[in-house]
Amino acid sequence: MPTERPRPAQPIPPHAKKVFAGVIFDVYQWEQEMFDGTTKTFEKLKRPDTVVVIPILSDGKIILIEEEQPGKSMRTGMVSGRLEHAEDPQDGARRELREESGYEARSLTLWTACSPVSKIEWTIYFFIAKGITCVGNPELDGGEKITLKPVTFEELIEIASHPDFIEKDIRHFFTEATYDPKKREELRRLFDPTTL
């Protein structure tokens, strides 16, 4: 079970300068010595890490969301959001789960983590939430319209292995589970509501 931030293949060096601070993205540049002794300006970005939460209901259904955002078409996805400044990923996962679904979880387990873009220091943490109970209404901001969409394990595998599924970084788990009975059984155990 990964608990640490994956190490980037090319970390932003300590002497890099922050040349732009944006709403989401900060831009860093540094002079990189090349193999032939010349130097070149290298550029990388930092952005807040994000969490994705997969809540499992006591009947085994998995909660996906239908999400609409201003200027964006409607999509099926998962509870997710950006970490706040210095927020622990587990705390961020609990917060996003509460805000987007109205649920709280007895158990929150880190499933996997990845850094999908080599030129961006950005990690996505995937959590599985079990022992969940509804404690109120979702608390959405003006930029979110979300409908909860519980699906069966079999439906999840079909949806999440499809090329259009939003969370591309975990798609291979579901593609493998489509074909490989052993991988499917591993996933089934992972998503089993009776084991915390």
Add this chain to the structure above:
Amino acid sequence: MPTERPRPAQPIPPHAKKVFAGVIFDVYQWEQEMFDGTTKTFEKLKRPDTVVVIPILSDGKIILIEEEQPGKSMRTGMVSGRLEHAEDPQDGARRELREESGYEARSLTLWTACSPVSKIEWTIYFFIAKGITCVGNPELDGGEKITLKPVTFEELIEIASHPDFIEKDIRHFFTEATYDPKKREELRRLFDPTTL
């Protein structure tokens, strides 16, 4: 066969302002009206599109590369690079193939294209190159150390379906081909050197 740039789910609107111009990344911001009538500053990036080229030798072997870049660990990948300003993807693919491998191709076919990150206007084009001949030495810049690595079709499927493979956006094709004989046969035909 896709020939157009995939349409982003949330395009940068025409009235967005370019607030930073970097070496690779440009940052755009705009005031987005939210569902509740308030507005919020939205931010998206643009970066040059990239091409990936998969050259097939006449014996059916596929050329991968072992690449070392300053400040980055050695990795197995594919011939690839950024398009120059206003360069056609097909022209860019020919140029990168020539520069990184020393090969020219009689036939260059667009296999697939994708935009991997929703907050970045960035498309990756994947080309298959057949009828290839070596016309000289690679022309590498001071930031590249590249060794060509021809692999068999079976080796390619194993390497490219591995979680660590660089070109994650085409990994699902190889994962499917690992398990599904029909998908494997489709890939084999696609990579068959005798059909241009």
